[in-house]
Amino acid sequence: MEKVYLDFNASTPIAPEVVEAMTPLLMDYYGNPSALHWAGKPVKELLHKARSQVAKLIDCKENEIIFTSGGSEANNLALKGICFHNFDKGNHIITSRIEHPAIMNPCRFLERLGAKVTYVGVDEYGRVAPEEIENAITKETILISIMHANNETGTLQPIKEIGKIASKHGLTFHTDASQSLGKVEVNVADLNVDMLTIAGHKLYAPKGIGALYVREGIKLEPLIHGASHENGMRAGTENTLLAVGLGKACELANKTTLGVQELTHYFWHRLENEFAERVQLNGHPTERLPNTLNVSFVGKVGQELLDEIPYLAASTGSACHAGSVELSPVLKEMGVTEKVGMGAIRFSLGRHTTKEEIDRVVDSLVAVEKG
Structure with a gap:
């Protein structure tokens, strides 16, 4: 049976164009990009081009892009880098209760080192209130970090408004844009952010590559000490192969249409028509990623539904343990009840998702519910 x-x-x-761009580096272009001889110079040029492609996507300077091993490292560099560099000025961080573990766990680590972290809540749609961010600011605050889009519900946060607050108070502002880049427009100046996280494997690039945008003038303590690679912020010979892949993926993202949004709307309307009040949308109805649909099949268990449709790859966010369901922390923070939340499934569409696939999935869900 054909999988969906x-x-x-x-x-x-990985996009075919990305594979094509990376392939020459598997055989040729083996020199160290820091070397000044014939083998190093062309590799350095490829690395420069990749950095330029990433910078163009978010409209920043090339020297403001720091290549990392992925979104998690970029988040760790942003949080730990700011704190380690500024502990003499303050020790307070503001973030939200629905952040990805790549933000939550570094915050908990920093708390063990003496940092104070305020975790602000969200409304029923999963959105942070900018005024709560401002109310949480103290004289010790050195960093605000709020995700651009939630990975489970797709809800977009009011980053632009929060950025204005951070700027007014002279605070560094970071956003994790791992989920949003390539799906909605991301412009660092428009968003008023000082640092922004990029994850390659969410963007049709390989796993193991990402980047952190760091506004010129922002000082970080590196996580990896050594030579002065990546503007002195990340020691180690650059992974040119994967950087070229990320660069090409960012170039392609500039050309991506949002046709997937119409398909997501179609998906939701079909579910509403088939299930009526037995299905509920989780997340903001409009301020949401165009490809993301988190829905609850009320009274059902999401993972049990997926188990009945083995050709389908989707996720739940909730954990099942010996017959019981532990609700997703994100849905808990949104105030979703257990009866509704345990039936949650996140469907996230991509460039090549088809209407025929959506129809097939909805028909399968209807058949499973009817037993």
Whole structure:
């Protein structure tokens, strides 16, 4: 049976154009980009081009892009880098209760080192209130970090407004844009952010590559000490192969249409028509990623539904333990009840998702519900 993949928020396939761009580096271009001889210079040029492609996507300077091993490292560099560099000025961080573990766990680590972290809540749609961010600011605050889009519900945060607050108070502002880049427009100046996280495998690039945008003038303590690679912020010979892949993926993202949004709307309308009040949308109805649909099949268990449709790849966010369901922390913070939340499934569409696939999935869900 032909498989259907609706888990693009978890990871994307590598785009054919990305594979093509990377292939020469598997055989040729083997020199160290820091070397000044004939073998190093062309590799340095490829690395420069990749950095330029990433910078163009978010409209920043090339020297403001720091290549990392992925979104998690970029988040760790942003949080730990700011704190380690500024502990003499303050020790307070503001973030939200629905952040990805790549933000939550570094915050908990920093708390063990003496940092104070305020975790602000969200409304029923999963959105942070900018005024709560401002109310949480103290004289010790050195960093605000709020995700651009939630990975489970797709809800977009009011980053632009929060950025204005951070700027007014002279604070560094970071956003994790791992889920939003390539799906909605991301412009660092428009968003008023000082640092922004990029994850390659959410963007049709390979796993193991990402980047951190760091506004010129922002000082970070590196996580990896050594030579002065990546503007002195990340020691180690650059992974040119994967950087070229990320660069090409960012170039392609500039050309991506939002046709997937119409398909997502179609998906939701079909579910509403088939299930009526037995299905509920989780997340903001409009301020949401165009590819993401988190829905609850009320009174059902999401993972049990997926188990009945083995050709389908999707995710739940909730954990099942010996017959019981532990609700997703994100849905808990949104105030979703257990009866509704345990039936949640996240469907995330991609560039190559078809209407025929959506129809097939909905028909399968209807058949499973009827037993």
